Amino acid sequence: MTSSARKFYAIFLFLSFALLLFSTLEVQALICKRRSxxxxxxxxxxDNVKCENHCINKEHALIGSCQPNDDSFELYCxxxxxC
Known part of the structure; x- marks a missing residue:
């Protein structure tokens, strides 16, 4: 009887982990980056705090961050x- 309970528990944990993994991958694919x-x-x-507040309040973004631009070494919001 305990063997079937352990199998059920193992299958339940595996399916829960798989669901979490697939939902995380889907969220990552739905976020697009754009310069402010x-x-x-x-x-x-x-200064990520000011950039984040600016993106959320002024441009209605999900989040903001200071990152280097592709063509220079300066950090931009x-x-x-x-998406």
Missing amino acids: ITWHRPCPAR FCYFG
Whole structure:
């Protein structure tokens, strides 16, 4: 009797883990990065708090972060939106 309970528990844990894994992968695919269109200056010393607040309040993004731009070493405010 305990053997069948252990099998059920193992299968339940495996299915729960698989569901968590697939739901996490789906969320990652639905977020797009875009440079802020209203933040017109480089980020001072990687100030993520101001950038994040700016993206959320001004551009209605999910989150914001100071990241290096592709063509320079300066940090710019990038906003992350749902695709």
